[in-house]
Amino acid sequence: MPVLRSIRERFERERPLEGVKVAACLHVTAETAGLMRALAAGGADTALCSANPLTTQDEVAAALVDDRVPVQAARGEDVEAYARHVRALAGWGPDVTLDDGADLLVLLHDRGGADDVLGGAEETTTGLLRLRRLEAEGRLACPVIAVNESRTERTFNDRYGTGQSALDGILRATNLMLAGHTLVLLGYGATGKGIAQRARGAGAAVIVCEVDPLRALEARMDGYEVMPALAAAERGDLFVTATGSRSVLRREHLERMKDGAVLANAGHFDVEIDLADLRELAGGRVREVLPLVEQYDIGDRRLNLLASGRVVNLAAGEGHPPAVMDMSFANLALAVEHLALHGAELERRVLDVPKGIDEEIARLKLESLGVAIDTLTPDQREYLDSWGQTFSE
Ligand code: ADE
DSSP states (O other), X not given: OHHHHHHHHHHHHHOTTTTOEEEEEOOOSHHHHHHHHHHHHTTOEEEEEOSSTTOOOXXXXXXXXXXXXXXXXXXXXXXXXXXXXXXXXXXXXXXXXXXXXXXXXXXHHHHSOGGGOOEEEEOSHHHHHHHHHHHHTTOOOSOEEEGGGSHHHIIIIIIIIIHHHHHHHHHHHHOOOOTTSEEEEEOOSHHHHHHHHHHHHTTOEEXXXXXXXXXXXHHHHTTOEEOOHHHHHTTOSEEEEOSSSSOSBOHHHHTTOOTTOEEEEOSSSTTSBOHHHHHHHHTTOEEEEETTEEEEEOSSOEXXXXXXXXXXHHHSSOOSOHHHHHHHHHHHHHHHHHHHHHGGGSOSSEEOOOTTHHHHHHHHHHHHTTOOOOOOOHHHHXXXXXXXXXXXX
């Protein structure tokens, strides 16, 4: 993670986070450990809990505890333990919060304490939806930096990160052959686009289901079959949800699926596949056929659910590769610095990542990849400036 490393080295020299209490509710992975170490190098007091009960890498949690970073997380913790851990971080009284799904900052709003937070940074679409709701209700008590919407996060994390890691999680859990099979993708946002692209590259036929006409049109023009989920239900061998919505695959779809169909969720919460409907259809006839693969016998057919419907790239794999998290966590590290230095003056709104951070991260990443690029000639600069346009627009 060369970009994060260069930030960490600067933090070591400048110590911009001296004494700042940073609480992170993030997936506890090796990449997250890299972020926590960069923040500590900047002088921050840090504490970490997981953003999901099934995504903690226990060996990483143990290594961080050895480094004297308090970690409240264990892989497979139940929902009660998960909630207790998030509560513990909220009770610590953080100055800055980092979230992957907004559980920590929303809790601080619900139980009190958000007024004392200098600011938060959020790295998922789902988390931003929740925080924008608080803003719309006039309840947002601190500034929030929408790290998820920086270009170096969204393009690379969602498209390339989830595109690869969701399929990686599915393949690790099932050893399924993609070529010759039909993958039904529900949701053609940035994440869905990545999954569709990678699945097609591996030889799968891809069907896209969408509710947004523009995205559906884009999927069609990208060369995928587009149809309603009810029609796709009969065609798919593998179903992947990536919508951020709930009950996307429910009884009416489950009843139409082929024997042996595989169901996986790539969205943040475990609500996209309707687990209550699946359980009801199976009436208790459920068995674990492989680690993280539960087979539901729904009469004349069996459906295979991966990772209990939780986010499959982290629950059945290791999440996005470090090469992608490098940029995501560089954004988070710089957002923390910005909040520590300027949080008190910022508006209590959901804010863009400060200008210049995106370009800086992309420049460092290119450098680390040994890729050089052109610069505008003075003549070109003058021409573009005359239209009020900059090179990154
Ligand atoms: N989200 C997706 N992949 C991740 C990873 N490797 N570490 C932390 N959060 C993630």
